[in-house]
Amino acid sequence: MRYTMTGSGSPLVLLHGWPQTSWSWQPVIPALAGQHTVITLDLPGLGGSDPTTAGYDKATTARLVRQAVNNLGYTQVALLGHDLGAMVAFNYARDYPTEVTRIGVVEGPLPGFGLEDLYGISWHFLFNASPAPIPETIMDDDEVSTYLGMLFEKAQHPELIAQDVYFGAYENPDKRSAGYEYYRAFVTDAADYQEHAESKRLEIPVMAMGAEHVFGSLVAESFQQVADDVRTVLAPDSGHWIPEENPDFFGDCALLFFGPSTGTPASPEFAGCAP
Secondary structure (H helix, E strand, C coil): CCEEEECCCEEEEEECCCCCCHHHHCCCHHHHHCCEEEEEECCCCCCCCCCCCCCCCHHHHHHHHHHHHHHCCCCCEEEEEECHHHHHHHHHHHHCHHHEEEEEEECCCCCCCCHHHHHHHCCHHHHHCCCCCHHHHHCCHHHHHHHHHHHHCCCCCHHHCCHHHHHHHCCCHHHHHHHHHHHHCHHHHHHHHHHCCCCCCEEEEEEEEEECCCCCCHHHHHHCCCEEEEEEEEECCCCCCHHHHCHHHHHHHHHHHHCCCCCCCCCHHHHHHCC
């Protein structure tokens, strides 16, 4: 699995979403690396990581990510996930509770606990989840920038998103297919989350961030059904891609939540970021 590490301090693992790669964290890494050893990973099958035959459900993905983190020498970490990465972070923390100190989940409600209610926002949810080879056949290499560009242009600040990086990353049909598999696994994920919602509730702190004009408080409302200590954060002046669209707010919030700061938030919008 492709990874990068930078900085020093307590380990913080960053997990990206679709249709992005670990590059999505570039705007916030300098701030976070001042206090943490930041580990960024390309999820299996995406970016520079090889595909997996183990499956793309989030429990399996979390196991593979944990394996990679353990191989780097870390057995206890904090996790910060965006979009699909939020689901993977949840599984990692839920399934290996003694190895995760706290998690941040960003713009990623859980399947089975609210995500399906948002499918009307964009047709890409059901398109990506269509059985193979429907999306694989419809989406050609030359159409990637049109498809992904449509999603990015809905952002508050599309000009701040590294769109060309992601267009290049998903021009490979194998990467696109892996992305679809993550969506096809939502049904399996939902069943897993619902089955263990009470028996495996998270007890560690969860910072649930939603973009003010996209998922908003729905992220926290989703995670409140599977975790006991959920803090609601609304990211201002941003679309779905918060780390790139508003990196200053994102970085300041993350540094508050993951520490080492123990101070009082400077303004009400940071209240949910408090340690």
